[in-house]
Amino acid sequence: MIKISPSLLSADFARIADQIGEVERAGADYLHLDVMDGRFVPNLTWGPKIIGDLRKLSPLCFDTHLMIVEPERYVDDFRKAGADIITFHYEATVHVQRLLVHVKSLGAKAGISLNPATPVSMLQDVIGDLDLILIMSVNPGFGGQSFIPNALKRVREARALIDEYNPSCELEIDGGVGRQNIADVVAAGVDVVVMGSSIFGAPNPGTELRALRELAEPATAYAN
Numbered sequence: 366m367i368k369i370s371p372s373l374l375s376a377d378f379a380r381i382a383d384q385i386g387e388v389e390r391a392g393a394d395y396l397h398l399d400v401m402d403g404r405f406v407p408n409l410t411w412g413p414k415i416i417g418d419l420r421k422l423s424p425l426c427f428d429t430h431l432m433i434v435e436p437e438r439y440v441d442d443f444r445k446a447g448a449d450i451i452t453f454h455y456e457a458t459v460h461v462q463r464l465l466v467h468v469k470s471l472g473a474k475a476g477i478s479l480n481p482a483t484p485v486s487m488l489q490d491v492i493g494d495l496d497l498i499l500i501m502s503v504n505p506g507f508g509g510q511s512f513i514p515n516a517l518k519r520v521r522e523a524r525a526l527i528d529e530y531n532p533s534c535e536l537e538i539d540g541g542v543g544r545q546n547i548a549d550v551v552a553a554g555v556d557v558v559v560m561g562s563s564i565f566g567a568p569n570p571g572t573e574l575r576a577l578r579e580l581a582e583p584a585t586a587y588a589n
């Protein structure tokens with residue numbers, strides 16, 4: 366079954382407990398937390414303090430997406446705050462393999478995210494250390510951007526890498542996914558779909574999440 370990870374980037378933080386409750390009751394699998402530093406991406410969000418506070422509101426798996434330079438400086442803090450999956454960008458750090466091993470030593474799952482211009486083949490030599498690959502289908506930084514169609518080819522490449530070398534690694538996609546293309550990304554082979562504006566931009570996020578899942582499920586039959 367496909368996993369859905371609603372991105373709180375598009376949620377209303379004045380009503381965050383309600384918004385999390387709505388997607389939780391609708392069957393969200395993860396909560397996607399976008400951490401932005403104004404350097405790796407041209408936008409700012411939140412740090413460990415907010416994640417620690419959100420941790421008190423939900424038992425869901427915290428799927429933490431670090432869009433920050435030198436993520437090695439902060440992974441311990443995010444783990445302490447309650448991050449379950451810690452995904453950093455391949456482009457943001459020099460010692461990628463060392464950081465993967467370190468994140469796992471903290472008891473978190475370790476993921477790498479790739480910007481749209483970074484070849485999937487860069488993961489060839491670390492695939493065995495990965496719990497998750499996050500394919501960006503927009504240039505990271507903002508919610509509500511348009512899906513870059515080439516991401517489907519990249520998902521198929523990552524799927525092949527995972528199937529051959531590390532079948533337990535999850536494959537996630539992030540950016541520009543909604544009713545119009547969720548079946549396509551699932552058919553291309555993703556396990557986890559991140560969606561921000563399409564869920565939290567809807568009048569009722571829980572109802573929308575259920576509708577998105579219904580559109581996704583038939584496509585799993587065609588995956589791979």
Ligand code: DX5
Pocket residue numbers: 372373374375397399430503504505506507508509510539540541542559560561562563
């Ligand atoms: C963008 C973030 C995404 C964002 C996706 O840089 O990584 O998680 O919330 O938003 P949508 O689903 O609206 O494209």
Ligand code: ZN
Pocket residue numbers: 372397398399430539559
């Ligand atoms: Zn994200």
